[in-house]
Amino acid sequence: VTLTAPLFAWMAGAAALVVVLLHLLAWRRPPRALLPTARFAPDAPMRTVSRAVRPADLALLALRVLLLLLVGFALAGVRFVPKREGTARVIVVDRSLGAAISKASADSARAAFRAGDAVVLFDSVAREVSAPARDSIVPASEFAAPGLLSAGLVAAERAAERLGRAHDSVEVVIFSAFPAAGIDAATAGIRHLWPGRVRAVRAVRLPNDTAVARVPAIRATADDPVAAALALGGPVAGGSDVRVARETVTADDSAWARAGHTVVAWAASLGSAASSRSTPDTAFALTALGGGGATGASAATVVAPFQRLAIPLAGHVVARWSDGEPAAAEQALGDGCLRTVAVQVPGAGDLALTPAFRRFAVRMAEPCRATRPWAPASDSVLATVLSPTVPRDSLSRAAASVGDVPSNSALAPWLLGLAIVAAVGELLLRRERANATA
């Protein structure tokens, strides 16, 4: 049993003690006795104070004490809570940034997992594993954008609050590579909602932020318009890890992609990387979707007539025709990826030389998301964000929302109801006593 405001309980106890003392010093009417000379006694109130060893009117006393204690404990917020013991942990695992990185985080998390810990998996969204076990911590099989640490913290704090009701202390352990893109403005505020400890365990896999910016390698004919556009587009961040194949994709390309590189299958004619459309037609605009992330690339749109002869392989769409149909897509291949661009660039004309198409070509030659360079959050930033120091302006919020004891008690309405019943009973009993002594 715990009390939210023990002061009310103490006050109720003191008031009950006063009531008991008052019953020991109860006003009572002395017994009647005939006295012919009663008229010579001074006229005074009929009742007199007398002390007694035993309290007078035990039923009334019990009702009054019960009434006071019920009200006091209702206001004190009495609650029944399970006994707390031990230390619990919330294991938070980042499953973003591809299979390799998430595998590193998952391996570390599995090593640290103990029975009774809660497990939260997050990438762009977070979820808590309902029946956590060591094997429930699995890495992602596909690439995912840098995980939102805020989402993981929200789910972790919910689990920590639940575990805190049954344990002495709760520790939140985050296993992640902690990309800088995963930390947003809300992360620090969300972390400060949890007054307990948050420990960060960085994944061992280092980010590939050392990729060289250069013009991607292209295997094409000498008069290939895409090669011209890329040559005019200039270096591409991480371009050293990109290979553009304007011809058929070879086994060597696949192996190279599995090694963590990007192969852009942009066939000059209907190639094996893309399947042919059933009804070829003409599209008049083309857009490479904004990638965001570390490159900060924006959308690149080309307005021109294109013959649509093929459709890209299934995967993450990175470019679309004006009617929304995918124009390019990429799919993970080992630690790298294969991007299929189903855009037929006319060899005649100067379309490939226009700035719009050059930008489109550069976007298509960027590394895949899985291999795209990402910057890890520095240790100082991480320490600041996950610091246990609660800012002054967040202190009240933290205490109010993640406090050990909620402000309301489920027993309070019942106690108040019983107090009302006791008050009515006391009133009726007192009236009965008054009628009896009248």
Add this chain to the structure above:
Amino acid sequence: MRERRTDGDTTGTERRSSLLDAIRGVKWPALRAVAGALPGAHHSRLRGSAPELSEYRVYRQGDDPKRIDWRLLARSDRAYIRLAEDRAIVPTMLIVDATASMAFPVSTLGKWRLACDIAVGLAAVAHASRDPVGLVIVRGGELRQIPARTRRGIVGEIAAALDATVPDGQAPIAPCLARLRSRLRAVIVSDFLGDADDVRGRVGEIAAAGGEVHAIHVVADEELDPPMRSVLAVDPEDEAVARPFLADSRAAYLERFAEWRSQLAAGWRSEGLSYTLAATSEPASRVVRRVAGVALGARAVPSSVREEAR
């Protein structure tokens, strides 16, 4: 009137017998010369031809020539008449208060028993002087009266009437006094917790008319010295009078009760009336002797007064 059979008749008879034995020989002369004509034991205002010479007086016109002392006339040639003191009776009426306040203490009825004994004792003393004795019992809702008689057995009749009475109710005494003759000896045995002022006014009229009034104030020891325990004291004649009787109010009660008693006694005595306080701890025979003693103390009636009365 409700009849009461005392469970201790033998004890009561013995007590009554011892009372009568204790007061045997007690004289209860009238406080002043009486105007009665019937021969009795009390000095009469009339001067008659009793064989006991009192004094001579010069014959005046209108005196009975039969009363001239002829021998003295022969020796001194002056006409004197012989004067002798007459003796007369005094009708005595005992007015006994039998209201509820006299039934106190409830367990012993001490006040009522003492009042009965005093009344019987005084009746016996008066009857011994051949005075007619009567009784008036003032009880709530009814009034019992035995006319003053000198016949044998009147004392027993009075005692029986008193023994058959249980004090109860509330009734004034003054109206009973209004129906009495003026020239008599009235003895009021009461606690005077009722219409004391009205009674004193009425007995003042009786005294002014030549009557004699004795007030015997019966007080219980429990009233003079109440117990220390806290009670709600209720007047048995008026339950609306209910006062808390507490330890700290006891002193005030005793003071007020004593002051009332002194005022009552002073009021009676200031009008030349006899007032006797009788506590239940005092034997009735002693009270009777004290009442009679008051009369004995005032027995020496100056001859000048008697002359004026003549």
